[in-house]
Amino acid sequence: MNAITVDKEGFYGEFGGAYIPEMLYPNIRELQDNYLGILESPTFRHELQSLLKDYAGRPTPLYFAERLSEYYKTNIYLKREDLTHTGAHKINNALGQILLARQLGKKRIIAETGAGQHGVATATVCARMGMECTVYMGALDVVRQRPNVERMKLLGASVIPVEQGNHTLKDAVNEALRDWISHPEDTYYLIGSVVGPHPYPDLVARLQSVISEELQWQLREKTGRDAPDTIIACVGGGSNAAGIFYHYLNRPEVRLIAVEAGGKGIDTKETAATIALGQTGILHGSKTYVMQDDDGQITEPYSISAGLDYPGIGPLLSHLFRQHRAEFYAMNDDEALEAAHFLARQEGIIPALESAHALALLNKINFPEDHQVVINLSGRGDKDLEVILRNKGITE
Amino acid sequence: MNRIDKLFQTKSGRILSVYFTAGYPEINSTIPIIRALSDNGADMIEIGVPFSDPVADGPVIQHSSSAALKNGISLKKLLNRLKDIREITDVPLLMMSYLNPVLHYGMEKFCRDIHETGIDGTIIPDMPLEIYTKNYKHIFRGYGIKNIFLVTPQTAEERIRFIDVEGEGFLYVVSSQSTTGTKQVFPKKQMDYFKHLKDMQLKNRLLAGFGISNRVTFNQACRYLDGAIVGSAFIKVLENAPDIHTATHVFIRDLTGRS
Numbered sequence: 125m126n127a128i129t130v131d132k133e134g135f136y137g138e139f140g141g142a143y144i145p146e147m148l149y150p151n152i153r154e155l156q157d158n159y160l161g162i163l164e165s166p167t168f169r170h171e172l173q174s175l176l177k178d179y180a181g182r183p184t185p186l187y188f189a190e191r192l193s194e195y196y197k198t199n200i201y202l203k204r205e206d207l208t209h210t211g212a213h214k215i216n217n218a219l220g221q222i223l224l225a226r227q228l229g230k231k232r233i234i235a236e237t238g239a240g241q242h243g244v245a246t247a248t249v250c251a252r253m254g255m256e257c258t259v260y261m262g263a264l265d266v267v268r269q270r271p272n273v274e275r276m277k278l279l280g281a282s283v284i285p286v287e288q289g290n291h292t293l294k295d296a297v298n299e300a301l302r303d304w305i306s307h308p309e310d311t312y313y314l315i316g317s318v319v320g321p322h323p324y325p326d327l328v329a330r331l332q333s334v335i336s337e338e339l340q341w342q343l344r345e346k347t348g349r350d351a352p353d354t355i356i357a358c359v360g361g362g363s364n365a366a367g368i369f370y371h372y373l374n375r376p377e378v379r380l381i382a383v384e385a386g387g388k389g390i391d392t393k394e395t396a397a398t399i400a401l402g403q404t405g406i407l408h409g410s411k412t413y414v415m416q417d418d419d420g421q422i423t424e425p426y427s428i429s430a431g432l433d434y435p436g437i438g439p440l441l442s443h444l445f446r447q448h449r450a451e452f453y454a455m456n457d458d459e460a461l462e463a464a465h466f467l468a469r470q471e472g473i474i475p476a477l478e479s480a481h482a483l484a485l486l487n488k489i490n491f492p493e494d495h496q497v498v499i500n501l502s503g504r505g506d507k508d509l510e511v512i513l514r515n516k517g518i519t520e
Numbered sequence: 521m522n523r524i525d526k527l528f529q530t531k532s533g534r535i536l537s538v539y540f541t542a543g544y545p546e547i548n549s550t551i552p553i554i555r556a557l558s559d560n561g562a563d564m565i566e567i568g569v570p571f572s573d574p575v576a577d578g579p580v581i582q583h584s585s586s587a588a589l590k591n592g593i594s595l596k597k598l599l600n601r602l603k604d605i606r607e608i609t610d611v612p613l614l615m616m617s618y619l620n621p622v623l624h625y626g627m628e629k630f631c632r633d634i635h636e637t638g639i640d641g642t643i644i645p646d647m648p649l650e651i652y653t654k655n656y657k658h659i660f661r662g663y664g665i666k667n668i669f670l671v672t673p674q675t676a677e678e679r680i681r682f683i684d685v686e687g688e689g690f691l692y693v694v695s696s697q698s699t700t701g702t703k704q705v706f707p708k709k710q711m712d713y714f715k716h717l718k719d720m721q722l723k724n725r726l727l728a729g730f731g732i733s734n735r736v737t738f739n740q741a742c743r744y745l746d747g748a749i750v751g752s753a754f755i756k757v758l759e760n761a762p763d764i765h766t767a768t769h770v771f772i773r774d775l776t777g778r779s
């Protein structure tokens with residue numbers, strides 16, 4: 125049983141809820157009333173499990189990173205979400221939600237994407253289910269994550285570049301919400317992280333919890349214990365963190381660490397470290413930590429990593445911070461780039477720049493030699509090659 | 521008596537409420553716009569507090585909002601500018617804002633300060649009825665501020681009745697499934713929806729908003745409802761207006777057919 129859950133109105137303690145305009149009420153209400161019943165039904169579970177296994181390639185390996193462990197003088201395991209079909213944890217959520225959307229009789233899928241991983245995952249499951257797919261993506265992200273834009277197009281999705289705000293993830297969410305307001309009847313909004321109005325944070329956390337479910341038995345097989353000493357995950361909205369923390373939330377002996385994007389440093393304006401710099405506010409339908417100015421205007425975030433370039437964070441993570449259940453750190457662009465480069469050279473694995481923020485923490489914290497440290501390798505770095513190579517001067 | 525209630529007591533039908541974004545086109549435009557609207561017969565005025573992420577708004581208000589923020593307006597500065605507004609006009613004034621700037625300002629302080637300024641009501645699109653009722657209603661009531669709720673073509677009849685019971689001032693009838701913007705004419709579907717609302721015999725007065733842009737749509741709204749709210753169309757006019765007063769005069773004349 126999980127004590128850290130949402131209440132009936134969708135709150136984790138103070139955070140969460142459904143702060144939506146009346147235009148979205150019927151859609152959100154329909155989801156609130158139906159998601160648990162559908163998620164727990166035997167047919168849904170069976171279908172999702174078989175898709176996760178045969179289509180997405182789960183379970184993903186738990187890999188003991190020998191050379192990394194030697195270097196950092198502790199025991200480091202990588203949960204290989206990068207090896208899923210489409211190359212990131214986002215597919216776990218996309219598969220679950222597309223089945224839900226189909227069950228609700230929706231015909232058209234919309235999504236936002238930052239790094240493009242959620243967009244690709246959504247375009248993929250839409251192709252698989254024969255559903256129409258529109259993906260909103262900040263115009264800046266369209267440029268810096270080009271390979272993913274091309275994948276989405278090949279998969280048959282229409283990608284709409286968003287030119288408001290900073291042309292990044294927040295602006296893509298705004299446009300997706302506007303689309304949903306204008307198409308309330310046939311459209312399902314397939315959100316990519318544990319953000320948005322209730323029930324999305326809980327829905328996405330449940331769908332990502334497959335990560336920690338597997339981690340339990342994989343660790344038992346490898347170490348004889350089903351829990352590690354520490355788990356580290358990067359946080360944009362917080363879905364890969366929520367997924368790998370999920371089954372350990374009520375096990376206080378497991379240290380949970382979330383790593384935000386520091387951008388150029390949390391003492392600069394160019395950062396996306398929401399917990400470090402934010403205050404309680406309302407963004408995208410949920411009460412949570414938000415980066416904002418003295419007038420309550422949302423500030424434009426910055427990170428080299430498109431998937432972490434977001435001025436909010438899921439309400440579950442705000443709650444974990446407030447309850448001191450998880451620790452939060454911010455790692456900067458250069459630290460993430462260096463960590464990506466290091467993993468490539470040490471282990472032959474090119475991580476997504478998002479995941480590289482979690483890896484970078486190893487340079488900041490020393491873990492005891494006999495500890496088991498699990499890092500969520502949330503995605504692979506193919507999409508970031510250009511950015512990593514261009515910045516290679518920093519890393520060598 | 522609250523000026524909104526008084527308006528509906530003294531006038532029935534063809535009520536015109538006009539929305540504009542504070543701080544747009546210039547940071548100093550707010551008072552001249554209110555004066556122009558008031559002088560030219562607007563029955564009610566909605567002062568929009570710009571927000572960085574206006575998800576319920578279409579391109580025109582998105583643009584005016586970001587321009588106003590660039591001009592440097594904020595809720596604090598706006599209230600400061602509105603200090604003496606009741607010396608200029610007696611027209612009911614509403615403040616429209618997204619929830620975050622209001623919460624950041626402080627809900628109690630917000631209600632107190634707008635009450636002192638002479639604002640009669642609020643529209644906060646991302647503050648749902650349930651959250652208002654549970655957390656904030658007592659504050660609004662305490663200061664006599666009417667918080668206006670929305671109903672949409674998607675709102676179930678049962679919920680419309682619920683909103684009508686809880687709602688005050690008037691109900692904001694979102695005309696169609698879209699964000700704010702302009703439409704040339706409403707199709708039959710919208711007219712049926714307006715008529716249906718009228719036939720429900722609700723306790724609150726009904727003003728249509730979202731999409732009203734010209735005399736055709738204004739008249740269509742007024743056929744079954746008590747009046748209409750115009751926003752984007754007015755902002756577009758302000759954008760190119762050499763003189764706010766003249767532009768407002770022409771706009772209201774053309775829209776309502778009043779002379």
Ligand SMILES: Cc1ncc(COP(=O)(O)O)c(C=O)c1O
Pocket residue numbers: 212213238239240241242316317318358359360361362363364365430431432476478479502503504
């Ligand atoms: C590989 C990868 N990791 C992490 C994230 C951040 O999202 P979240 O915090 O929801 O896991 C993204 C988002 O695009 C991603 O692509």
